[in-house]
Amino acid sequence: MKDFLMPGCLSLILFAEIGVAANAPVQQAKLELASTTLQTVTAPRWSALDRKNLKLKSAAVLVLDEHGEEVYSRHVSEPRPIASITKLMTAMVILDSDLDLQEKITITKDDRDLIQLTGSRLKYGAALTRKQLLQLALMASENRAANALARTWPQGKSAFVAAMNNKAGELGMHASHFSDPAGLDPGNVASARDIARMVRAAMSYPLIRDATTTRSISVRPYRKRGELRFGNTNRLLRNKAWDIQLSKTGYLNESGRCLVMQAEIDDQPLTIVLLDSFGKLTPFGDSNRIRKWIEN
Numbered sequence: 001m002k003d004f005l006m007p008g009c010l011s012l013i014l015f016a017e018i019g020v021a022a023n024a025p026v027q028q029a030k031l032e033l034a035s036t037t038l039q040t041v042t043a044p045r046w047s048a049l050d051r052k053n054l055k056l057k058s059a060a061v062l063v064l065d066e067h068g069e070e071v072y073s074r075h076v077s078e079p080r081p082i083a084s085i086t087k088l089m090t091a092m093v094i095l096d097s098d099l100d101l102q103e104k105i106t107i108t109k110d111d112r113d114l115i116q117l118t119g120s121r122l123k124y125g126a127a128l129t130r131k132q133l134l135q136l137a138l139m140a141s142e143n144r145a146a147n148a149l150a151r152t153w154p155q156g157k158s159a160f161v162a163a164m165n166n167k168a169g170e171l172g173m174h175a176s177h178f179s180d181p182a183g184l185d186p187g188n189v190a191s192a193r194d195i196a197r198m199v200r201a202a203m204s205y206p207l208i209r210d211a212t213t214t215r216s217i218s219v220r221p222y223r224k225r226g227e228l229r230f231g232n233t234n235r236l237l238r239n240k241a242w243d244i245q246l247s248k249t250g251y252l253n254e255s256g257r258c259l260v261m262q263a264e265i266d267d268q269p270l271t272i273v274l275l276d277s278f279g280k281l282t283p284f285g286d287s288n289r290i291r292k293w294i295e296n
Contacts, residue, residue, distance in 0.1 A: 046071045054293045056286045059256065059276035062192040063290060066269040072290070076192040079175045080275050083250030084141045085195060085258050086183030088202045091138055093163045094130070094149055095205050101131035107221075111147040115184040116252065120144040121228055126221035131207070136219070138211040140230035141249060143182040150181035157181070171197050186254040192273045199260050199271050203246055212247045213237060234259070236284055241291065245269075249283070259283035265294050 046069065054072060060080060063071040107126040113119075122128075122144045128136070133149055136142035153160035164178040173194035179187035190198070202208045215237050218227040233249040236242045243264040250258035256276035263270055272290060277283040 049293065054289060056274075056289060057277060057279070057282050058274040058286050060192045060273070061275075061286070062196055062271075062273040064196055064271040071270065071294070073192075076273075077175065079177070079189040079191050079194075081186045081252055081255035082183060082188055082190050082195065082275065083252040083255040083258055084143075084183040085190075085198075085248050085250040085260055086178060086181065086188045087137050087141065087146055088198055088208065088248050088260075089164050089167060089178060090146050090149060090181040091134055091208050091211075092198075092202060092205060093160065093167055094134055095207060096167070097153075099130060099154075101134070102129050104128070105130055105133055105148050105152050107144055107148055108151075110151055111144040113143050113147070113182070113184055115180070118143055118184070121230070122221060128219055128221050132217075132219050134207065135211040135214070135217055136230055137182075138208060138248065139214055139217060139232045141233050142230070143184060146182035147180075168194070168198075171201050173197055183250055184252070186252060192275055195260055195273045195275070196271050199246060199262055199273070203262055209246050213244055234261075234284075236261075236287060242287075257283045259287065261287065265291050268294070270294075 046065070049071070051072065056074070060075040060078070062073050062076045065071055104127050107122045107124055109124055120143060122136075122142060130149065130152070133142075133145040137146040137149065150157045150160040153163070160181060161178055164181065168176045168178065173190060176190035176194045177187065179185040214232060216229055216231045218229045220227050234244070234247040237244060237247070244261055245264070246262040248260050256278055257280060258277070259272075259274045261272045263272060272287060274283045274286050277286065
């Protein structure tokens with residue numbers, strides 16, 4: 001099983017320097033206990049699973065347990081376009097700052113998608129708080145919301161993207177690069193391993209966990225209109241068989257369908273990364289196949 005090293009909560013690193021005298025039985029006993037504990041923590045409990053029985057359609061797959069042990073992996077080192085999975089990094093950069101989450105931000109034409117030419121339900125003049133825009137970017141993958149968050153960064157959008165890449169470096173995401181805050185540019189790339197690092201880092205942000213697992217949210221961005229209701233892009237949140245703590249979807253022609261999750265399966269916290277799936281429902285199908293494979 002390959003090693004998977006990540007900073008902070010992204011990996012479990014056990015390192016001890018134990019000086020043992022030649023005639024020190026107490027120290028020797030401590031050393032033996034430490035060795036036993038290490039074997040228990042890193043025991044490959046997943047070795048009993050028959051990988052031949054797991055038929056997945058996603059091009060790149062990585063499933064890690066809470067200790068960073070690989071449950072399943074395929075093509076995990078190659079950088080790939082990650083589409084809106086990018087928005088997890090956008091959210092972390094915003095939340096790491098001291099910007100006021102209750103500040104009202106107005107959508108302008110500068111927030112348009114000029115790369116993929118996608119539309120938006122947030123028209124020019126829509127006004128929401130920074131927190132609401134963050135929630136919509138994460139839950140509904142709202143591109144104008146993500147662009148507005150970057151545009152209102154104190155030093156501007158370019159500085160925001162630089163902060164995203166700096167954050168990636170801090171997390172050890174060395175096979176990654178970010179070009180825009182919404183994931184619309186195919187130049188937003190990362191390996192499955194790096195995405196797992198990002199997911200595990202994002203787990204330490206309560207707002208990200210809450211926003212990405214909320215099924216829907218209603219906002220009132222216009223004074224003279226009613227509420228707008230936005231739904232979560234991860235349909236597995238409506239499936240009672242799943243216990244999901246964090247999730248994010250993504251799609252571009254260049255990236256295929258992507259899905260990342262932190263979920264509990266068979267009482268085990270797992271990080272799941274599925275990249276470059278063909279077909280709208282394929283990542284959800286692969287997720288269910290992984291769950292049944294582990295539970296059975």
